[in-house]
Amino acid sequence: MTYTNVKPKVLLIGCIEHAQSAWGALGQLAELVESTATHRAEFIQECKEGKFDDVVALYRTIASVALTGLIDEELLGVLPKSLRYIAHCGAGYDQIDVHACSARSPPIRVSNVPTAVDDATADVNMFLILGALRNFNTGMNALRQGKWRGRPAPPLGHDPEGKVLGILGMGGIGRNLKKKAEAFGMKVIYHNRRELSDVMSAGAQYVSFDELLSTSDVVSLNLPLNKNTRHIISKAEFAKMKDGVVVVNTARGAVMDEAALVEALDSGKVFSAGLDVYEEEPKIHPGLLSNQNVMLVPHMGTWTIEVSSQQSSKCCIGSLRIQTILAMEEWTIENIQMALEVGSLKSPVPEQADL
Numbered sequence: 228m229t230y231t232n233v234k235p236k237v238l239l240i241g242c243i244e245h246a247q248s249a250w251g252a253l254g255q256l257a258e259l260v261e262s263t264a265t266h267r268a269e270f271i272q273e274c275k276e277g278k279f280d281d282v283v284a285l286y287r288t289i290a291s292v293a294l295t296g297l298i299d300e301e302l303l304g305v306l307p308k309s310l311r312y313i314a315h316c317g318a319g320y321d322q323i324d325v326h327a328c329s330a331r332s333p334p335i336r337v338s339n340v341p342t343a344v345d346d347a348t349a350d351v352n353m354f355l356i357l358g359a360l361r362n363f364n365t366g367m368n369a370l371r372q373g374k375w376r377g378r379p380a381p382p383l384g385h386d387p388e389g390k391v392l393g394i395l396g397m398g399g400i401g402r403n404l405k406k407k408a409e410a411f412g413m414k415v416i417y418h419n420r421r422e423l424s425d426v427m428s429a430g431a432q433y434v435s436f437d438e439l440l441s442t443s444d445v446v447s448l449n450l451p452l453n454k455n456t457r458h459i460i461s462k463a464e465f466a467k468m469k470d471g472v473v474v475v476n477t478a479r480g481a482v483m484d485e486a487a488l489v490e491a492l493d494s495g496k497v498f499s500a501g502l503d504v505y506e507e508e509p510k511i512h513p514g515l516l517s518n519q520n521v522m523l524v525p526h527m528g529t530w531t532i533e534v535s536s537q538q539s540s541k542c543c544i545g546s547l548r549i550q551t552i553l554a555m556e557e558w559t560i561e562n563i564q565m566a567l568e569v570g571s572l573k574s575p576v577p578e579q580a581d582l
């Protein structure tokens with residue numbers, strides 16, 4: 228795409244929390260406009276009034292869903308015809324109907340932040356595996372109530388050593404988790420849409436979905452949410468799991484049927500669970516809140532201050548310490564910058580790889 232003397236317009240929906248300087252620098256290249264909407268109807272109104280006419284790229288955050296709702300057909304219908312790029316500041320982009328974006332003429336290209344989140348999210352994943360295996364939540368809650376370990380004391384927990392960890396979704400976070408889990412003596416198997424190369428799987432055994440369910444001591448959900456993966460773990464899948472299995476989810480709440488999880492926990496089929504994500508954040512199923520065997524973290528997978536070795540090279544210069552969230556924001560801005568300068572995105576979502 229070429230631009231003449233008029234700067235292209237870029238729309239921000241949500242907040243830039245940390246990368247103000249990179250956002251300011253983008254201002255040299257583009258006219259930056261913002262939405263002031265506080266809910267979807269207001270945002271639609273802004274679009275209809277032409278406030279965003281001529282916008283070519285849109286930066287959005289996960290939290291901005293509270294302001295606009297999902298980027299679905301309805302919203303795509305009112306967003307300006309000039310829009311060519313949506314840069315999403317997050318790894319999971321289930322809030323965007325990529326299929327509808329691709330179907331627009333010309334298509335809207337979508338990017339996400341694929342690697343910056345891997346280390347921090349895999350760390351939370353490991354924390355939840357350990358906490359759920361050891362059933363730490365029960366004792367930790369009792370302690371805060373002045374009851375030491377509680378009475379009766381919680382049942383003895385389980386060691387990770389020698390347990391089979393089944394990773395469902397062997398992307399960046401899954402592969403990062405594998406390394407961490409192996410350091411704790413776990414044996415890793417995985418299931419993915421496609422079997423990975425030997426280099427990528429690094430010794431983890433590829434198994435069918437059913438085999439993963441039936442042979443894992445710990446099932447870890449690390450797959451993106453989309454129409455094929457919504458409720459991929461539900462009643463029937465819990466029934467195939469080992470008795471006393473541990474289930475951990477740092478992906479998206481809706482890949483698992485929360486009501487079915489609550490039932491499986493109540494029946495003892497699932498020994499304990501560790502969750503960072505929920506079906507209707509920030510609402511939590513009351514059956515999870517009341518179950519002492521569940522470790523609950525309020526979606527803090529990327530909530531860290533240190534940079535990881537996985538993050539964008541630009542963010543790792545020298546010994547700079549940069550928050551995971553800052554790295555994600557800078558990555559998202561780089562996507563927009565590249566779109567404006569060379570007409571392509573740095574990290575297009577896989578569904579649009581051939582677009």
Ligand SMILES: O=CC(=O)O
Pocket residue numbers: 316317318319320344528529
């Ligand atoms: O949940 C966090 C992300 O998708 O980046």
